[in-house]
Amino acid sequence: MVMITFKGPDGSQTVEANIGDTILDVAKKNKIKIYGGCDGSCICGSCHIHIQGDGAKKAKAGSEISDQEADILDILDNVDDTSRLACQVRITEELDGMIVLI
Numbered sequence: 001m002v003m004i005t006f007k008g009p010d011g012s013q014t015v016e017a018n019i020g021d022t023i024l025d026v027a028k029k030n031k032i033k034i035y036g037g038c039d040g041s042c043i044c045g046s047c048h049i050h051i052q053g054d055g056a057k058k059a060k061a062g063s064e065i066s067d068q069e070a071d072i073l074d075i076l077d078n079v080d081d082t083s084r085l086a087c088q089v090r091i092t093e094e095l096d097g098m099i100v101l102i
């Protein structure tokens with residue numbers, strides 16, 4: 001179990017996250033508003049998030065960006081080096097304390 005903080009238009013919320021769950025899973029379990037239109041199938045891009053600080057690098061180490069995720073990110077707005085799809089990042093011990101920007 002690790003702690004993850006979500007920051008968005010509705011404020012900041014720190015929650016417990018199970019190892020192996022995706023960031024989208026954690027958001028849904030805690031009623032945090034990340035849309036997730038394709039329910040994790042990596043085809044809609046509606047779960048686009050930014051990971052603050054060195055969490056982005058740690059997330060890439062634990063869940064590499066697949067070609068499919070990269071293709072989706074390519075067609076989204078406001079994408080940078082901290083961008084990920086919440087349905088494609090699995091929680092690892094190394095992500096304890098991660099800050100996710102919605």
Ligand code: FES
Nearest residue numbers: 036038040045087
């Ligand atoms: S939920 Fe559709 S790409 Fe993540």
